[in-house]
Amino acid sequence: xxxxxxxxxxxxxxxxxxxxxxxxxxxxxxxxxxxxxxxxxxxxxxxxxxxxxxxxxxxxxxxxxxxxxxxxxxxxxxxxxxxxxxxxxxxxxxxxxxxxxxxxxxxxxxxxxxxxxxxxxxxxxxxxxxxxxxxxxxxxxxxxxxxxxxxxxxxxxxxxxxxxxxxxxxxxxxxxxxxxxxxxxxxxxxx
Amino acid sequence: xxxxxxxxxxxxxxxxxxxxxxxxxxxxxxxxxxxxxxxxxxxxxxxxxxxxxxxxxxxxxxxxxxxxxxxxxxxxxxxxxxxxxxxxxxxxxxxxxxxxxxxxxxxxxxxxxxxxxxxxxxxxxxxxxxxxxxxxxxxxxxxxxxxxxxxxxxxxxxxxxxxxxxxxxxxxxxxxxxxxxxxxxxxxxxxxxx
Numbered sequence: 001x002x003x004x005x006x007x008x009x010x011x012x013x014x015x016x017x018x019x020x021x022x023x024x025x026x027x028x029x030x031x032x033x034x035x036x037x038x039x040x041x042x043x044x045x046x047x048x049x050x051x052x053x054x055x056x057x058x059x060x061x062x063x064x065x066x067x068x069x070x071x072x073x074x075x076x077x078x079x080x081x082x083x084x085x086x087x088x089x090x091x092x093x094x095x096x097x098x099x100x101x102x103x104x105x106x107x108x109x110x111x112x113x114x115x116x117x118x119x120x121x122x123x124x125x126x127x128x129x130x131x132x133x134x135x136x137x138x139x140x141x142x143x144x145x146x147x148x149x150x151x152x153x154x155x156x157x158x159x160x161x162x163x164x165x166x167x168x169x170x171x172x173x174x175x176x177x178x179x180x181x182x183x184x185x186x187x188x189x190x191x
Numbered sequence: 192x193x194x195x196x197x198x199x200x201x202x203x204x205x206x207x208x209x210x211x212x213x214x215x216x217x218x219x220x221x222x223x224x225x226x227x228x229x230x231x232x233x234x235x236x237x238x239x240x241x242x243x244x245x246x247x248x249x250x251x252x253x254x255x256x257x258x259x260x261x262x263x264x265x266x267x268x269x270x271x272x273x274x275x276x277x278x279x280x281x282x283x284x285x286x287x288x289x290x291x292x293x294x295x296x297x298x299x300x301x302x303x304x305x306x307x308x309x310x311x312x313x314x315x316x317x318x319x320x321x322x323x324x325x326x327x328x329x330x331x332x333x334x335x336x337x338x339x340x341x342x343x344x345x346x347x348x349x350x351x352x353x354x355x356x357x358x359x360x361x362x363x364x365x366x367x368x369x370x371x372x373x374x375x376x377x378x379x380x381x382x383x384x385x
Contacts (some may be wrong), residue, residue: 044280046273067233072262080266084235091233094262107207107230139249 005055007167010149013051017042024186028104029125031173034181036191037150039121043077052166053081056119056147059164060086066114067091071102071132074121082119091116093132102131107122110139123148123165124173126158133161195244199332199352202241206231208356209333212374213366218299220357221364221373226333228304232266243272245332246349252349254300254327256280256293261303267332268302286322293324306331307356309343316344 005013014020019041025033043049067089070079076092083090089109093102104110116136120129126146133143136141143161151165174180182188192200201211208230216222232238245267257279259268265281272279277300280286280293293299301315306329316326329343334350337357341348361367 040281040286043269044278046279048271049269050273073265076262076265077269077281078237080232080235080269084239087236089233090235090238090266092229092262105227105229107227176192 004115005051005166007169010052010167011169013048014039014042014150017048024181024188026176026188026190027124027173028191029127030176031124032176032179032181032188033171033173035171037122037152037182038191039074039078039149043121049077050081052149053078054085055166056082056149056164057085059166060117060145063117063162064115065117065144067110067141068117068119069093069136069141069173071128075119075132076093077130078119078121082117082147086117088120093135102128102135104135104139110136110141112140114141115144116126116141118143118146118161120148122147122150122152123158124152126153130159173180195247196352197370199241199244200354202237203228203231203333203352206234206237213364213371213373215373216356216358220358221361221367222358223366224354224356226305226335226354227263228267228332229263232263232304235266238266239270241332242267242274245330246271246274246350247348248351249300249330250349252300252328252330252347254298256297256299256324257302258299258315258319258324259302260311261316264303266292267304271300271302272329291322293319293322295323297324298327299324301329303305303331305327305335306348306350307335307344309336312343312348316346364370 019038021036064152068079068083069091070076070090072094080090091108093104096103118129118133145162146159148165151168152171157163201242208228209226211224214222214225257268257272257277259265259281299319312329319326328347330349332351334353335356339353
C-alpha cells in the first residue's frame with residue numbers, strides 16, 4: 001500500500017474541506033445527530049478523493065475482486081476511484097422507481113458468480129449500501145466485502161460480509177422522542 | 192472523421208455504449224441509435240482515456256469548477272477535474288441545498304456525457320446561476336444534436352464526438368417499416384435532474 005490514512009488525517013480532510021458539520025440534524029434514516037458528514041464536499045477535491053479510494057483499494061489486496069459497486073450518489077465516485085486503483089470495473093446502483101430498492105442500469109455488466117466489493121462514503125445504518133449489494137447479487141454477483149470511508153455505526157457490524165472501513169467513529173444517533181438537542185431547543189436541520 | 196473522433200467512436204462501439212437498433216425515445220419518437228456512456232465508464236481505464244480525448248479539445252476554457260449534472264456524467268466530470276486544478280461538484284449534498292452558494296467568482300464548466308435536446312445542460316446552467324456561479328461553457332463526450340457545433344445557447348460547447356440522432360415519428364420510421372421490434376430504452380431510468 002502506497003499510503004496510509006490515519007483516522008486523524010481523514011477527519012482533518014473532512015474538517016478542512018467543510019465536510020464535517022456540527023449542529024442538530026435529521027438523518028435520512030429518521031434519527032437525530034449532532035455531527036454530519038457531507039462526503040460530496042470532500043469528493044470535490046480530486047486529490048483527496050483519490051487518496052481515499054486508493055486506501056480502500058489497499059485494504060483488499062488479499063481478496064480477488066471483479067468489480068466495485070457503490071450506491072448513488074455517495075458511493076459512485078468512490079467506487080470509480082477504488083476500481084481504478086484495483087484495475088477492475090466500477091458500477092453503481094441507484095434508486096428504482098419505487099424508491100425502496102436499487103437497480104443497476106442494464107448497460108453495466110455483472111457476470112454470474114463475479115466477486116464484488118461494495119463501497120460507501122459514510123455508513124450509518126448501512127441501508128443504502130445493502131440495497132446496492134442486493135441489486136448486484138440479484139444480477140448474479142457475489143459480495144466479498146464492504147468498505148466505507150467513515151463507519152459511524154454503533155455496535156455490531158451491519159453487514160453479513162467482511163467489513164473494512166477506513167475509520168470508525170462513535171457518533172451518537174438519537175431517537176427523535178428522546179433527543180437532548182431537541183430538549184435544548186436546538187433548531188433541527190433536515191439533510 | 193478525425194483520429195480523436197474515430198478513437199472515441201471505437202471506445203463507445205466496443206463497450207456497447209453506442210448501439211444501433213430500434214428504440215423509442217421520449218415523446219414517442221423513434222431513434223435508430225442510442226448512447227449510454229455508463230457502459231463505457233464502467234471500465235476505469237477506458238473512462239480515463241475518453242476523458243483524455245475530451246480534455247484535449249478543451250482549448251481556451253476558463254473555468255475553476257466542474258459540475259456534473261447527472262450520475263452517468265460523474266466519472267467523466269471527475270476525470271476532467273483531476274487533470275486540472277479545478278474543483279468538482281456533483282448533484283448531491285451539499286450542492287443540492289437551496290441555500291448552497293458556490294465560492295465567489297466560481298466559473299463552472301458543465302460536463303455531461305451526452306447532449307441531445309440540451310434540457311439537462313440548460314437546467315444545470317440555471318442551477319449553477321441560482322447558486323452564484325457563472326457558467327463558462329459546456330463539455331460533452333457525445334453531441335447528438337442534429338447540427339452539432341461549438342455553441343449552446345450563446346456559450347461555448349466542447350464535444351468529443353458529433354453523432355447526430357435522427358428521430359422519426361412511428362409512421363415515418365424506417366425500422367418500423369422493416370418490422371424490426373422496438374428495444375426498450377432502460378425504462379427504469381429516473382428522470383435526470385429537473
